[in-house]
Amino acid sequence: MATLQKTTDEVLELAAQHFKVPREDLSPDDDFFKKLGINSLQALDLLTRLEQHFRIELPDYEFEGVSDFRTLAERIQSRL
Amino acid sequence: MREFQGKAVGWRTEDGLVELVLDRAPCNEVGSVTLGEFEQFVSALKELEGEAHALIIRSARAEGFCAGADLRELYRESQRLDPKQRLSGVRDFLERIHGVMNALDQSPLTTIAAVQGIAFGGGFELALTCDLIIADKTARFCFPELRLGLIPGFGGIPRLQRDVGNAVVRDLLLTGRSMNAAKAQSVGLVSQVTAEGEAVRVARRTAAQVGKFDRATRIAAKHFAKPIPHEALRREIDVFCKLFVRPAVEAGLGKFVASTDPLPYLP
Numbered sequence: 001m002a003t004l005q006k007t008t009d010e011v012l013e014l015a016a017q018h019f020k021v022p023r024e025d026l027s028p029d030d031d032f033f034k035k036l037g038i039n040s041l042q043a044l045d046l047l048t049r050l051e052q053h054f055r056i057e058l059p060d061y062e063f064e065g066v067s068d069f070r071t072l073a074e075r076i077q078s079r080l
Numbered sequence: 081m082r083e084f085q086g087k088a089v090g091w092r093t094e095d096g097l098v099e100l101v102l103d104r105a106p107c108n109e110v111g112s113v114t115l116g117e118f119e120q121f122v123s124a125l126k127e128l129e130g131e132a133h134a135l136i137i138r139s140a141r142a143e144g145f146c147a148g149a150d151l152r153e154l155y156r157e158s159q160r161l162d163p164k165q166r167l168s169g170v171r172d173f174l175e176r177i178h179g180v181m182n183a184l185d186q187s188p189l190t191t192i193a194a195v196q197g198i199a200f201g202g203g204f205e206l207a208l209t210c211d212l213i214i215a216d217k218t219a220r221f222c223f224p225e226l227r228l229g230l231i232p233g234f235g236g237i238p239r240l241q242r243d244v245g246n247a248v249v250r251d252l253l254l255t256g257r258s259m260n261a262a263k264a265q266s267v268g269l270v271s272q273v274t275a276e277g278e279a280v281r282v283a284r285r286t287a288a289q290v291g292k293f294d295r296a297t298r299i300a301a302k303h304f305a306k307p308i309p310h311e312a313l314r315r316e317i318d319v320f321c322k323l324f325v326r327p328a329v330e331a332g333l334g335k336f337v338a339s340t341d342p343l344p345y346l347p
Contacts, residue, residue: 047220
């Protein structure tokens with residue numbers, strides 16, 4: 001099973017690719033709404049891509065209180 | 081009327097295929113303008129059904145298929161009315177939208193919803209009137225109504241119960257979570273999942289396939305396989321109206337409207 005570090009790296013990579021932001025500009029503790037400049041609709045799009053990539057289901061209420069990549073990765077890790 | 085372009089929807093017919101295209105910013109929210117144009121479409125459909133075999137419902141908006149009821153309009157309108165007027169206004173709206181949804185559900189045409197992005201609330205309910213849902217990989221389906229202190233009011237619960245197991249209905253309804261296309265296909269809601277941007281092409285290809293069969297047989301098969309849950313649909317309106325007058329609803333709508341997010345769809 002992937003480690004949390006690997007999962008976090010993959011989340012950052014996917015977010016950078018999808019929203020066309022340089023990977024080196026993103027770090028685990030960044031607020032992804034602010035850093036990526038996205039709204040909730042785009043966050044749902046990110047959710048879809050994360051579900052596809054990690055082959056999991058991640059209910060949108062798992063986003064509640066989550067705005068940084070590291071915590072998002074932890075939510076994903078809990079379903080692997 | 082074979083072709084029409086309104087402020088919120090448009091339609092055209094070609095080679096036996098009717099396409100109803102939703103195109104109202106930001107994400108095809110259903111308010112009074114859309115409802116009026118839906119009613120025009122349903123009126124035109126009576127004539128179009130005689131010369132077509134399939135109807136595709138799709139969106140021209142990159143944001144998604146349809147985000148559901150226009151909650152900003154609903155809130156704005158309800159604020160200027162007293163409680164009794166508010167309730168009768170909402171009941172009238174629901175009766176009208178049910179008229180549209182029922183006409184689509186019962187159409188002799190084979191109906192296909194081509195879904196990309198979000199199909200939330202009333203948007204999901206619109207897709208559920210169709211015989212088939214073809215979704216691309218970006219599609220997400222959701223009943224967010226409980227977040228507003230309401231239940232789906234456009235006929236969604238009886239139609240979803242018709243199509244999938246009740247455990248799935250309870251999951252979507254009681255958690256208000258959204259479901260991606262792959263999961264929706266696995267539970268039997270979506271018939272085909274396509275690559276991003278390909279749902280309309282595949283829907284057209286499927287419509288062409290459907291058009292090969294004898295018309296009378298196709299119509300008889302559809303009506304036999306697809307009962308309309310009339311009684312449950314009427315009860316849904318009553319339950320919705322009973323909930324609508326509660327303070328939780330005004331608070332929920334107010335919170336939605338006050339959000340600075342242009343499309344506040346996370347729970």
